[in-house]
Amino acid sequence: MKKQKLEFYKSLGLKLTPQRLAIIEYLEGNKEHPSAEDIYNALKPKFPSMSFATVYNTLEILVKKGLIKELNVESTRKRFDPSTHPHHFFCKRCKKVIDVDNQINISVPEQLKGFDIEDIQIIFYGLCSECKSESK
Amino acid sequence: MKKQKLEFYKSLGLKLTPQRLAIIEYLEGNKEHPSAEDIYNALKPKFPSMSFATVYNTLEILVKKGLIKELNVESTRKRFDPSTHPHHFFCKRCKKVIDVDNQINISVPEQLKGFDIEDIQIIFYGLCSECKSESK
């Protein structure tokens, strides 16, 4: 990883341990929206001793720092997005998550005027093109 | 419950057991977006022998029949909505879910053109007015 990035993470008050760096690198530019288990499995060969707690701890702190986003597209498990795309498609068959990069301008409805809205997410549910043709 | 409604549920091929009717009645007009546990706890006094499995079985079949909606606003548990509101607000503090009844017209983006979109949900995350003032 580049020095510049290391400095960036340090400046956030993060101790840069090998496991942490590996998780950060794994997430960088990753479009798969991996679950904690995905990350754990992917890094286990390199860090056989790493525990699930480390993955969860790191993800939690990255979410807190605003560097990644936690998605609730799937009801049973969290998925993580290193990008800041607010909108997603979820395929109910293959469980794939796709960033939906649209310019929908959603205004907060009257009903929520006294509220503190921090985030707006749109989720499109259905079948992706592959699963759609397979299920015919 | 009225005869008309009983007939309606029968016509869907549902067997109307006391537990099932109680769950259906509990959900009807309910604005709380209860979790399975909420439902279980609410009906336990009337049906002390009812198990969690019954609640889950009934919810599953109601979702399949399209009578209720499963919400993934919270990462740890499913919430259920007897209405067909597609959009919701979730308070990250008190976990309250509110139906957002707006007329937002979302067009499916180009990117998803070959897909089979079955549902579009908007979720507003933040603090409700009560929690907002409390946290000041």
Add this chain to the structure above:
DNA sequence: CTAAATTCTTGGACATTTTAAAAAATTTAT
């Protein structure tokens, strides 16, 4: 460079939500 302070990792136990399977009970249709 070294020591101190802080934070992180590990490993296991634990909690919660959900699913599964088999036997017993209930409902529906005849």
Add this chain to the structure above:
DNA sequence: ATAAATTTTTTAAAATGTCCAAGAATTTAG
């Protein structure tokens, strides 16, 4: 009322996520 079909119950366990204490590693300060 009887038989067939489905549902409920019970028990167990899967799946995901959380917590804790001890030891290890990293960073900071000197």
